[in-house]
Amino acid sequence: xSDANPKITIEPAAExxxxxxxxxxxxxxxxxxxxSLKQGLQDSLDHKLxxxxxxxxxxxxxxxxxxxxxxxxxxxxxxxxxxxxxxxxNASAGKKVTLPVYYALxxxxxxxxxxxxxxxxxxxxxxxxxxxxxxxxxIGFAPGFAYLGEVDARxxxxxxxxxxxxxxxxxxxxxxxxxxVYPASSPxxxxxxxxxxxxxxxxxxxxxxxxxxxxxxxxxAIDKETFLSLxxxx
Amino acid sequence: MKHDQAVSALTLLAPGIMSLLQDKGRLGxxxxxxxxxxxxxxxxxxxxxxxxxxDKGTTALEISIGGTKLRCDHGCQIAIxxxxxxxxxxxxxxxxxxxxxxxxxxxxxIGYAEAGCRIYLAVKGGFVVKPQLGSTSTVLxxxxxxxxxxxxxxxxxxxxxxxxLVPTVELPQAYIPTYPDELSLRVVIGYQYExxxxxxxxxxxxxxxxxxxxxxxxxxRLSGPTIEYPSRALYSEGVCAGAIQxxxxxQPIVLGADKQTMGGYPKIGSLLSLDxxxxxxxxxxxVVTFTPITIEDAHALxxxxxxxxxxxxxxxxxxxxxxxKQEAT
Numbered sequence: 001x002s003d004a005n006p007k008i009t010i011e012p013a014a015e016x017x018x019x020x021x022x023x024x025x026x027x028x029x030x031x032x033x034x035x036s037l038k039q040g041l042q043d044s045l046d047h048k049l050x051x052x053x054x055x056x057x058x059x060x061x062x063x064x065x066x067x068x069x070x071x072x073x074x075x076x077x078x079x080x081x082x083x084x085x086x087x088x089x090n091a092s093a094g095k096k097v098t099l100p101v102y103y104a105l106x107x108x109x110x111x112x113x114x115x116x117x118x119x120x121x122x123x124x125x126x127x128x129x130x131x132x133x134x135x136x137x138x139i140g141f142a143p144g145f146a147y148l149g150e151v152d153a154r155x156x157x158x159x160x161x162x163x164x165x166x167x168x169x170x171x172x173x174x175x176x177x178x179x180x181v182y183p184a185s186s187p188x189x190x191x192x193x194x195x196x197x198x199x200x201x202x203x204x205x206x207x208x209x210x211x212x213x214x215x216x217x218x219x220x221a222i223d224k225e226t227f228l229s230l231x232x233x234x
Numbered sequence: 235m236k237h238d239q240a241v242s243a244l245t246l247l248a249p250g251i252m253s254l255l256q257d258k259g260r261l262g263x264x265x266x267x268x269x270x271x272x273x274x275x276x277x278x279x280x281x282x283x284x285x286x287x288x289d290k291g292t293t294a295l296e297i298s299i300g301g302t303k304l305r306c307d308h309g310c311q312i313a314i315x316x317x318x319x320x321x322x323x324x325x326x327x328x329x330x331x332x333x334x335x336x337x338x339x340x341x342x343x344i345g346y347a348e349a350g351c352r353i354y355l356a357v358k359g360g361f362v363v364k365p366q367l368g369s370t371s372t373v374l375x376x377x378x379x380x381x382x383x384x385x386x387x388x389x390x391x392x393x394x395x396x397x398x399l400v401p402t403v404e405l406p407q408a409y410i411p412t413y414p415d416e417l418s419l420r421v422v423i424g425y426q427y428e429x430x431x432x433x434x435x436x437x438x439x440x441x442x443x444x445x446x447x448x449x450x451x452x453x454x455r456l457s458g459p460t461i462e463y464p465s466r467a468l469y470s471e472g473v474c475a476g477a478i479q480x481x482x483x484x485q486p487i488v489l490g491a492d493k494q495t496m497g498g499y500p501k502i503g504s505l506l507s508l509d510x511x512x513x514x515x516x517x518x519x520x521v522v523t524f525t526p527i528t529i530e531d532a533h534a535l536x537x538x539x540x541x542x543x544x545x546x547x548x549x550x551x552x553x554x555x556x557x558x559k560q561e562a563t
Binding site (some may be wrong): 011012013014015016017018019026050051052053054055056057058059060062065066069070138139140141142143144145146147201203208209212213 | 261262263264265266267268270366367375376378422423424425427428469470471472473474475476477494495496501503504506507528529532533536540
């Protein structure tokens with residue numbers, strides 16, 4: 001894969017949407033290109049657009065068919081892409097967000113499983129998870145659910161064979177090399193290793209979420225006392 | 235309730251199977267992981283508002299299956315469209331697809347759907363509901379919209395801002411959808427279409443599929459000829475309402491208004507919105523076939539639909555015979 005010079009292909013997605021596929025694998029650089037293209041499209045097409053949905057290696061562009069059509073949007077994409085892909089990477093770097101996490105058996109029931117299969121101690125697992133920055137690749141699945149990557153290969157763990165009926169709000173999970181915080185309790189199949197006391201989706205706050213695609217997140221291990229004082233519940 | 239000049243126009247005595255407040259949908263919030271929601275059948279929803287000369291996308295009720303009873307608390311005008319469901323006002327039959335003028339004390343009863351499965355009830359001026367992130371649309375899974383993200387319960391008051399009356403118009407009979415249980419649906423080919431082997435594409439577009447019990451506002455699971463997709467890892471990507479996913483079991487799922495914002499299954503294309511509306515009125519056992527169309531076809535069909543605006547006509551005598559002593563003031 002020539003990540004150095006990625007290409008895009010554009011396919012119809014619906015009567016009012018098209019999807020742009022990036023030839024490069026998901027990576028910080030791909031995400032950066034997607035964000036730059038997204039920003040460029042927002043600036044040039046503005047009110048003609050309904051929504052833009054960036055993901056790991058694609059960007060869905062939904063438009064108003066009363067105002068434009070597939071062909072105008074496609075031309076605009078090629079136009080913006082030429083600029084984005086040839087100019088040096090000048091899109092602003094994302095924000096850096098730090099989230100506190102109480103890693104413990106009482107909040108992270110799958111810590112022993114991950115430790116066992118990796119041959120590491122539980123504290124090593126915590127240390128590996130909290131010692132690096134993760135990129136927000138995508139947001140979806142549920143309000144405020146951010147797919148972060150990529151965790152150290154040693155603690156990458158496949159999803160549970162049977163998802164849990166309910167994963168508590170704030171749970172921090174690992175699925176393969178992705179990690180995420182559940183912004184609300186929901187069914188889930190990720191391996192749970194801790195709990196974050198910070199509210200990650202609040203409609204009454206601005207911004208609604210602490211991060212957007214392209215930002216980076218670091219987890220900071222906290223003790224039980226701090227977790228409770230920050231409003232965490234067990 | 236803190237709606238200053240709003241008055242309670244209707245009280246929902248019995249919500250029926252499920253009653254949800256919907257507007258045009260929560261557009262432009264996918265970056266938060268929020269789905270768009272909005273009416274499952276936007277054609278019937280749009281007609282309900284158009285009959286009342288409301289702005290397109292004004293908040294109305296979407297009633298699944300029916301079995302709903304309401305009481306009028308303040309004179310107002312309503313229009314009931316969508317599934318055919320035997321509407322009665324004060325025990326007298328009343329027309330759907332028509333402006334109905336209500337007076338305080340009137341009882342409105344919506345029976346169970348006989349054809350179609352979603353009924354729309356709009357009120358002149360729209361229901362007054364505080365929008366959440368730009369929309370009143372209720373998405374139960376996200377607990378967003380409506381009142382506290384819930385379906386409406388018994389004794390819920392529905393507020394309006396009183397406005398002047400509109401003429402009692404109706405949709406000509408010939409244009410009222412009939413909601414057949416055998417549907418031919420047009421698919422804008424796209425997404426991973428090119429990667430489906432031609433044999434699989436032919437199987438899909440020549441197959442007859444049935445609507446299963448797993449059919450709701452989020453999506454319709456169909457059963458029929460199994461479609462295979464060459465295994466190739468697919469990263470999750472943005473999906474639209476109408477998208478036709480082919481999961482590993484080969485049985486298609488058509489996504490509805492409450493779809494998740496992203497999905498990782500291969501997709502063969504997306505239904506034309508005009509046809510998604512029809513599917514969303516179909517119930518278990520309905521038979522569905524698909525026809526491929528290009529994006530050019532889709533744009534042409536939408537443009538035709540927009541320019542062929544059906545004229546509304548003055549209400550016929552059956553609507554004028556509402557059991558009222560006098561016209562509402």
